[in-house]
Amino acid sequence: MSKQILAGIALLIIISGVIWSFSGTRPQVDVSKEVPAGQFSTARAFEHVEALAQEPHYVGSAAHSKARNYIVNELEKLGLLIEMQEGFSLNREGTLVRAQNILARIKGTGDGPALLLMSHYDSAMHSSPGASDAASGVATILEGIRAYRASGKVPENDIILLFTDAEELGLNGADLFTEDHPWAKEVGLALNFESRGSGGNSFMLLETNSGNRTLINHFSEAGVQFPVTNSLAYSVYKMLPNDTDLTVLREQGNINGFNFAFIDDHFDYHTATDIPENLDLRTLAHQGSYLMPLLNYSASVPLNNFSSEEDVLFFNLPGFNFIKYPYSWIMPMVILSFTLLLGVIIYGMLKRRLEVKPMVKGFLPLLLSLFLAGLLGYFFWELVLWFYPQYKEMEHGFTYNGYWYIGAVIFLSLAVCFYVYHKFRKPQNSRQLLVAPLLLWWVIILLAAVYLKGAAYFIIPVFFGIIQLLIMIFDPKWKLPIVAFFSLPAIFILMPFIVSFPVALGLGMLVLTAVLVNLLFVLLWPVFGAFRNNQLLGFLSFLVFMVLFVIAHFKSDFNEDRPRPNSLVYLADKDAGVATWNTYEEILDDYTAPYFENAVEAQQKHWFGSKNGSNFSKTAVAPQIMLPEPYVSVQKAVIEPEGEDIYNIKIAPNRDINRIELFADKEIDFNYFKANAKEAGDLRPGSSDLHVHKNRWWDNLLAYYAVSKDTLRLELSVKEGIHPEITLLEASYDLHENMQLQVPARADDMIPRPFVLNDAIVVKRTFKLE
Known part of the structure; x- marks a missing residue:
């Protein structure tokens, strides 16, 4: 069988492994099929x-x-x-x-x-x-x-x-x-x-x-x-x-x-x-x-x-289901892998199939491709954000066309790897170029064994890589399909991370995708190194990158299938006697622009917490409407312990609301603080000695989610002579229902921005404990 056919079979094995690493991990489902009553x-x-x-x-x-x-x-x-x-x-x-x-x-x-x-x-x-x-x-x-x-x-x-x-x-x-x-x-x-x-x-x-x-x-x-x-x-x-x-x-x-x-x-x-x-x-x-x-x-x-x-290490492999082994095996496996790798290198040198100088030179394409791929992966997303600033409006950090960008970075990284390794490739040196990656992987595993034990199962691809190196030293005619088969564990273990990191952590993590693609490529080098023209493969990879990037471009706009998130909040400051429109958007759209013709940069000190710490970007003067303030009653205890001031506070909404937030300067600690007879517990054991009320790390004092206009009752104690000023924000999610404001509904290609207080009417007022 010709070398070209063997190379084609090896490539099909790799491609099948990539597809199987995603498609074979979930059950197939046919909702039209009748399922027995005793089955899910x-x-x-x-x-x-x-x-x-x-x-x-x-x-x-x-x-x-x-x-x-x-x-x-x-x-x-x-x-x-x-x-x-x-x-x-x-x-x-x-x-x-x-x-x-x-x-x-x-x-x-x-x-x-x-x-x-x-x-x-x-x-x-x-x-x-x-x-x-x-x-x-x-x-x-x-x-x-x-x-x-x-x-x-x-x-x-x-x-x-x-x-x-x-x-x-x-x-x-x-x-x-x-x-x-x-x-x-x-x-x-x-x-x-x-x-x-x-x-x-x-x-x-x-x-x-x-x-x-x-x-x-x-x-x-x-x-x-x-x-x-x-x-x-x-x-x-x-x-x-x-x-x-x-x-x-x-x-x-x-x-x-x-x-x-x-x-x-x-x-x-x-x-x-x-x-x-x-x-x-x-x-x-x-x-x-x-x-x-x-x-x-x-x-x-x-x-x-x-x-x-x-503790045990565990992971899944398609076809092998669930694999586990104890932490106590980690260091023995690290030592064993190094011993086997060293033994195979010495054996290859004795057989004159490996030489010191070419093996050392193998670090040049490895480190160069790793550096270039990581650099391009990082600046790729920065460049994308420059071209498409509207992506910044998505709180998730993952865009509707995000999978196309992940695919683009994968093939861009492959293009870099193919081009770099092509420049350093010489006749009969493919096996020499595999030694450096295996040594780098061994160092990574050693660091994982010390600092991140959960990742130590990545030693499995290293063992299979050593077997691949040994096969390349023997150089049998059928080596390509064999080494391709032994590359499958690396594909199964690394491919999910290549895709999932930017999905879970945001597309700013595409740099990790680029680096992991490089680290996987070098483990697949026994197959790729057998192809005559890696430069051509690099060119084809770059073409695929361009195609994926163009597809992502045509999916970069917002429409009914990919709605744009936006925000609008009405704030009535009862202390200052002013009302404002507010938004989190940097780029206004047809929905928000009419409210911010004379906008200024927002300067809100206290605001409702959000998962991503988002704050208002713009604020503009709004018409004042009739909004009842919450009823606030502050009563100081007649009999108090020495050195303490005790207060009983009642806050009762005078309109249908959903949320109340209270703020006080974080430098003020409360001896005790009860809300509706409940007291906050300590933070998770061993994490810190901070407490939201007693040893405070932020100005946020309480987030109360009201149900059926429940009255909020507070009982608290502070050091005698201290008179905290408390800021109260009272919010209702009825911006579009308020007949005085007449805010129109969003277009079908828009949705409310998630993770932040949105579509809300907020009343702000302060009161002092004295």
Whole structure:
């Protein structure tokens, strides 16, 4: 067989591996196919999504009550007794809300710890229908429990169903359950279903206060068919503030569990486009493929103790399912890999197939391509933002055409690698050029073994790379398909990160995509090095880059399918006696421009918190309208402890509102601070000694989400003689409903900007404690 045919077969193996690394990770789904009653049906689950996500159902909205009633009705259809848990929760960051959790319990035959199935039923404020986040999670549990009961199985362990409220506000429903409900102390394991996008693989992440070995063993023994997870993502997850309801259960109740969440199509997250039509049905099926085996297994085995002193590395490989091994293997495998690599190098030198000088020169194309790819990856996005400044208006940092940019950077990086390696390539030196990458990879693994142990499983591609080097030394005729096959683990392990980093962290992370493409390319060099003209491959890669960039250009505009996010807020400052229009946009559009003809730069000191720390960019004078101020009553205690001043404050809205924020200078600490009889707990153990009220790090004092015009009652104490000035911001999400302002509806190609207070009427006033 000719070398050209062998090279073509090797290339097909690599391309197939790339495709398989994405397409083979989720179950296929046919919603038209009849599914037996005892099995999970994606079609039936999707009906729940459609019912729950007809409109935004955030806390305090009329649709919120409808969603709650729908869940209760569906549980009653299953013959379950429903329990409602209602009460105020004040979390560690100072968010106060009256949450309403929905609970049900299926009795088991045993008396051991219970299995908890959990998702939240509120949607993000204030314009997101929440189809993915998290109607999909609620639907997964409702359909899963229906299928379980239809199968006739009787669990050994009790099964608790918990649909939490106010997750989007501050995980308050989970806080209320953990702190106040007796069932929380009976939970042995929790499964939580979440979302940060509207499609893609559902990723499994852990929550545990100890080692992960027992949890990973449990997950492995459950027999999940399509596991997507790895210990690197788990390690990164633990370092980032990506809290879920399960985080609260772990920190406050020492409850171990699994999170299942998906993040692709991140541009839908928390937006008006998070609708049922945009939810990927394969992703919903993937959630069900996690729930059913874990439900069946966890309901029948003891859930006594998931704490462990040992951590394990774990990852999934298509075709090999789920792989795990203990941390104690890390250093032996690092030493073994270096020993094998050194042995193969010495063997190659003895056989005169490797030489010192060409191997050392191999670092030149490696480092040069790595530098150029990283540099281009970084400046690529900066250049894109210069050409398309409208992208800055997307809070997510991930644009509607973001996948085209990811593909463009992948092929741009490949072009760099092909061109650079072509310049350094000489006859019979392909194997020499593989040594430097393997040594660099070994150094990376050594650093991971010391500083980021969750990434140490990246040693697997290194072992296969050593085998490839040995094959190239022997140089059999059939080497190309063989080395291509041994490159598959590197593809399976690295490709998901190449795509997912800029999706999850924003397109500013395209530099990581470029670097990872380079690091993968050098592990595929045994195949690419066999092609006669890498310069041609580089040129073709650059052509693909240009095509993808042009496609992205034609998808860069906003339209009904890719709506532009924008914002408008009316602020009435009762202290100054002025009113203003405000926006977060840098670039005005047809909706916002008429309000900011004489705009100035915004100078708002205190404002409602947002996930990305966004502040107003522009402000302009607005007409003053009739807006009733909130009633504020400040009473100083008659009898006070020595050295303290005690105040009782009552704040009562005089209009329908959704949110109140209070601010006071962060230099002022309160001896105690209670809101509606609740006191904020400490920050997570071991993180710091800061406290939102007692040892403060910001001016934010309290975020109160009002339900049914509830009165806010504060009891607080400060050092005697200190008279704090408190700023009060009172917001209602009714900008478009206010007849005095007559703000027109958005065009069909626009949506409210997510993650910020938007479409709101805000009243500001200050009062002093004296």
